[in-house]
Amino acid sequence: MPNRRTFLAGSAAVGGAAVSPVLTGTSAAGRRRSAVATLTKFADPLRIPPLLRAGGTITIRKKAATVRLHSQLPLTPVWTYEGSFPGPTIEVQRGQKLRVVWQNVINGAMPLVAVQVPFTGPASLGTPGRGGATPLADVAALPAFAVTHLHGAVTGAGNDGLPENAVLPGECQLTEYPNQHRAAGLWYHDHAMHITAFNVMAGLAGTFLIRDQEESSLGLPSGAQEIPLVIADRNLDTDDDGQLNGRLLHKVSFIDRGPAGRLHTAFIGPYNTVNGVIWPHLNVQTRWYRFRMLNAANSRPYTLELNVENADGTLTPVPQAFVQIGTDQGLLPAPLKLDRLTLVPAERADVLINFAAHKGKRLRLVNVDQSPAPLGPEVMQFRVDDYAFTDWFRVPDRLSSTYERLSPEDLPEHKERWVAFATDDGTPFGHQEMWELQPVAADYRPHHDHERLVKVTRADGTTVTLRKVASTYEEAATFFVERDGWEVWNFVHLAGQGHPAHVHLLEFQTLARDVYTVTSSKDPEHGFVTFTAQHQRTDPVAPQEQGWKDTVWVGERQVVTVAGKFAGGSGRxxxxxxxxxxxxxxxxxxxxxxxxxxxxxxxxxGH
Structure with missing residues (x-):
């Protein structure tokens, strides 16, 4: 699998010598650990979001509510769609146009507490409580400014949920979704400018399912046997005595770089939640189930494995426990049997699990990714009935007859784009940046120290010279895409951690995953920096990555190439x-x- 090492895991290797001590006392930390230990794992049933079969025009309210994340916690204030945490599962038929009035009726303050603590290693990232830090007043003062994006949808830009187009309480966002789309599991979530991390963590997310005849003809598990699993890590605040108070906590760490400013980590939490419940359990029959899995975490990747709980307390992995039948954007051509299933943030997987061989047993879904998880890898538990159910379902040999695998040689005429993931100082632990690149002549010479060149030597020996033309949202657009035109996008990793890349409107396939060596040099006269990427090898695109997707992982020192058609939408x-x-x-x-x-x-x- 691609390398999914995050900044925070890499920072642990650097050590805490260059940063201040963590702002917490040992006695308070001890009380926090004691309080955390009182949360019983698998104590609460999995929450199943309400199902909304939709068509025509509907109104969905964004509203404040309280939910119980765990039976041993006080009620937690959250922001929701229609009071559900996560939001209702919306289901539509292919071609069934849906108009949604997203009505903002949220009242009250931001329901989570946000703090920043000095980085001293993984323990400073994933432990409950504020760590002695003062809550950020600017986050506490945020209004309920929200806009819904249907992630993976093919729709006009005016309906896409542009970040600046958020609305305040008392206002509405009007959208139209044509749903001219193959059967797929999309999801909707908040996308407000500069505050998406807070709004999504507060609860503004839900699953959106599109059905079609091809999917229906397969006779897949349905009804009570088709269940969304919205997986995300969360953190919790504590009171003055170190007891968990149930309030959501957005705690990140920082490294102070002096004049270069603070470097913040992404969010990582110690509690795995599924459908808004911490470490839930689900009672299942000895039959096939279909799980619509979504990684809705802010930043944490999940590599999931199914284990049998043995009488002596040990765990035994179930080989080929997952039968993956679909990716972000629809069904695969044929089912894939997997020992483990990896989902980076925003990725989805359509998965079948057969519990027939586990009558009367308990199984545990765990995260075997090596990101910090101070309280263990547990995600949820399945409790299998001791009654032998007769299940006539059989996994089809063929799933999507309409799927066609793209190849670089057979692509229609297309435009090529280049995007780089880098850092402000070119080091692995600098501030994370995304650069928009434009091809220039091989002999192009910048004249300013802020300019950046990228030279990519491909597997065939040809070299592409590129110039950074933009790196912030506020800079003018430089990518102008032809509607219904085919494009190939190359995501180039130069420095820093890996990233999940998501392109709105575009359904794509991953064509290639190449590994490069990357070096950089500074021009002695003008001070500009040139990055040189030299091809080393081509890694195969894993079968589960060959389906239609909208989010792709770009690992360290990789160039990931995707291709798709920008059909069905126009605008920004x-x-x-x-x-x-x-x-x-x-x-x-x-x-x-x-x-x-x-x-x-x-x-x-220049227009």
Whole structure:
């Protein structure tokens, strides 16, 4: 699998010598650990969001509510869609146009507490409580400014949930979704400018299912046997005595770099939640189930494994426990049997699990990813009935007959784009940035120290020279995309951690995952920096990555190439890293989709 080492795991290797001590006393920390230990794992049943079969025009309210994340916790204030945490599962048929009035009726203050603590290693990231830090007053003062984005949808830009187009309480966001889309599991979530991480953590997310005849003909598990699993890590605040008070806590760490400013980590929490419940359990029958899995975490990747709980307390992994039948954007051509299933933030997987061989047993879904998890890897528990159910379902040999695998050689005429993931200082632990690149002549010479060049030598020996033209959201758009046009996007990793890249409107396939060596040099005369990426090898695209997708992991020192058609929409969209703290801190860029006749009149040339 691709390397999913995050900044926080890498920072642990650096050590805490260069940062201040953590702002907490030992006695308070001891009380916090004691309080955390009182939360019983698998004590509470999995919450199943209400199902909303929709069509025509509907109104969905964003409203404040309280929920119980765990039976041993006080009620937690959250922001929700229609009072559900997560929001209702919306289901539509292919081609069934849906108009949604997203009505903001939220009252009250931001329901979570936000703090920043000095980084001293993984323990400073994933422990409950404020760590002695003062809550951020600017976050506490945030209004309920929210806008809903249907992630993965093909729709006009005016309906896409542009970050600046958020609305305040008493206002509405009007959207229309054509749903001219193959059967897929999308999701809707908040996308407000600069505060997506807080709004999503507060509860503004839900699942959106599109059905079609191809899917229906397969006779897949349905009804009570089809269950959304919205997986996310969370943290909790504590009171003055170190007891958990149930309030959501957005705690991140920082390294003070002096004049270069603070470097913040992304959010990592110690509590795994599924459908808004900490370490839930689900009673299942000895039959097949279909799980619509979503990684809705702000930043944490999940590599999931199913284990049998043995009488002596040990765990035994179940081989090929997962039968994956779909990816972000629809069904795979054939089922895949997997020992483990990896989902980075915003990725989805359509998965079958058969509990027939585990009558009367308990199984545990665990996260085997090596990111910090101070309270263990547990995600949820399945409790299998001791009654032998007769299940006539059989996994089809063939799933999607309409799926076609793209190949670089057979692509229609297309435009090529380049995007780089880098850091402000070129070091592994600098501030994370996303650079928009434009090709330039091989002999191009910058004249300013702030300019950046990227030279990529590909597997065939050809070299592409690129210049950074933008790196912040506020800079003018430079990508002008032809509606219904095919494009190939190359995501180049130069420095820092890996990132999940998400392009709005675009359904794509991953064509290649190449590994490069990357070096950098500074021009002695003008001070600009040149990054040189030299091809080393081509890694195979894993079968589970070959389906239609909208989010792709770009690992360290990789160039990931994707291709797709920008069909069914026009206007201003965005693409970004889907680690929400990175997105909020600038790793997002606009692009414009328009008919070729409009683009021919000079788009991108100073208008």
């Amino acid at each position: 969209y965005v693409y970004h890293c889907h680690m929400l703290e990175h997105e909020d801190e600038g790793m997002m860029r606009p692009f414009v989709v328009a008919p070729k006749q409009i683009l021919a009149r000079g788009a991108g040339h």
